[in-house]
Amino acid sequence: MTRAFHPKYIIKAKMFCEGIVEKSDIIGAIFGQLDGILPESLNLQRLQETKKIDRMQVEISHQNGKTKAWLKIPTTLPKVKLAILAAALEQVNRVGPSKTETIVTNIADTLEKARDEVIERASEILGQWNQMVTPKRANLLSQVEESLYRPKIVNIGKENLPAGSRVKKSNEIIVVEGRADVLTMLKYGFDNTIAIQGASIPDTVKDLIKGKIATLFVDGDRSGFLITKEALTTTDVDYIARAPQGKEVQDLSLKEIRDALNRKIPVKSLKIEVENALTFKDIAPKEFFQTPEGEEKKKAAMKKLKNIRTLHDSKLRRKLFSTLRENLLGKEEFAIYEYPKKDTNITMIQKGQIAGMEKSIMELKGKTEKILLMDGTVNQKIINSCVPANFKIIVGTDIEDVVKQPYSLKIDVLQ
Structure with a gap:
């Protein structure tokens, strides 16, 4: 046999x-x-x-x-x-x-495949466990924290906005997005904070900051930008501070909060009309959004690109960088697009988490030329996976261990 x-x-x-x-x-x-x-x-x-x-x-x-x-x-x-x-x-x-x-x-x-099935089933079991066994225990930490700082929270104005107890008396005010942000700020001793509780600026906040030094402290995402854009056109805010890219104020450590507030920029220093701005980078100095660590990482990435065939500086390159930065950066996600024939309009084919990217690429079929954008490091394994699926461009946030680049494939790193 x-x-x-x-x-x-x-x-x-x-x-x-x-x-x-x-x-x-x-x-x-x-x-x-x-x-x-x-x-x-x-x-x-x-x-x-x-x-x-x-x-x-x-x-x-x-x-x-x-x-x-x-x-x-x-x-x-x-x-x-x-x-x-x-x-x-x-x-x-x-x-x-x-x-x-x-x-x-x-x-x-x-x-x-067997591992995937185990992971899927384990996730189901864990989800049921959390629903049936641990809901109260899981919320214990947040409940204790809120009870600890609740006495210091006051509700202000007709909108009942959550704020620190000294927000009316203080000459300096920090305006944040939500109640959770106020709790975090109170935890670290900032009791001159008030939340707007939404995407628009309430009248109570507009009135409160008149005659005071006001800093708008927003999340490091697109919602933070939109709030900034409105605040700068409708209020007398003096400074803008922003959480690190992809992070929310409520999740910051004391050091991150201090760093962000130390790097706040005065509204008077803005170079262009706010209503014409498309991104944070349009309304603030370059150094406000780049850390020394980020600059070092960029220099290292450029050194690694020395012998790599990259995209020429073009409308398509700028479009891909902008799309990666605004839609994927900080999320550990990837997106696959059709390669544009004439202009820079790209159509998304698929999007997902980096952890499942290689499997998704291997399942792609057809002769359609494609582009891969990823919030992750481009390496030889990823390149080898993309070649049979007819990819023309790969753009990531870093690159390493590339020893063989097919002639038909361009590789670039977000800058």
Whole structure:
């Protein structure tokens, strides 16, 4: 009885042959060329005999006198030997008389599906647990914190806006977005704070800040920008302070609050008309939004791009950077778009969390040229995943360990 083969991994590769070749030609070329590269312990014939690899699976298509082939090699090899075999496979550069390029597109873990099912079921169990067992316990910390600072919270004006007890007496006022922000500020001793409780500025706040030094302290997201835009056109606010990008005031530490308030900018220093602004960067000096750490990261990324084919400075490049910055940055998400043929209008195909990105890319089919934007680091594994799915551009927030860049693919880093 023949024993069933249960692979741990499957090496997936793609071949581009300049001429017409058949499956047997491809398999023969692989066995022949790897025989002179691999050590005796990785001899393909011996690996098949000892059940370390299974029969190669090859699919081919012929078009315009050329051949495309898709290979799968099931294996139980350990990781180091598997990596050597995969790297050697990319050295196959000729099938018969035809010049050939071989690219390993993925190494699939056959246990991944089982792991995904375990994760999904575990999430369901945890969700039920939280609903049935721990709702009161989960809220314990916030309940204690609120009870601790509740005596210091007062309600002001006809809108009953939450505020610190000294907000009326103080000559300096900090205006925040919501009640949770007031609680956080009170926790660190800022009892001259008042919340607007919405996207518009209430009349009570407008009246309160007259004749006082008022700082608008907003979240580091688009809602914070919109509130800033309105406040600057409808109130007498003196300064703007902003939480770090992607963070909310209610989640900040004391150090982050102090840093943000120390970096506040005077309204008088704004360079352009607020009503024409599109983003935070349009209404504030560059240094207000960039930290020294961010500048160092940018310099490091530029150094890594030295030998990478990037996008030229163009409308499309600026559009992609703007889209990544406004829609993905700080969220650990990715988005896939159709590559525009004439203008810079890009249509989204798919969006999701970075954790599931590679799986989503591998499932993409069709000849549509694509663009990948990601709030994450571009690496060789991601590049290899994108090649078979016909991606033309990848833009991330950093780049590392790129050793091979296909000629048809441009890579860039948000700047």
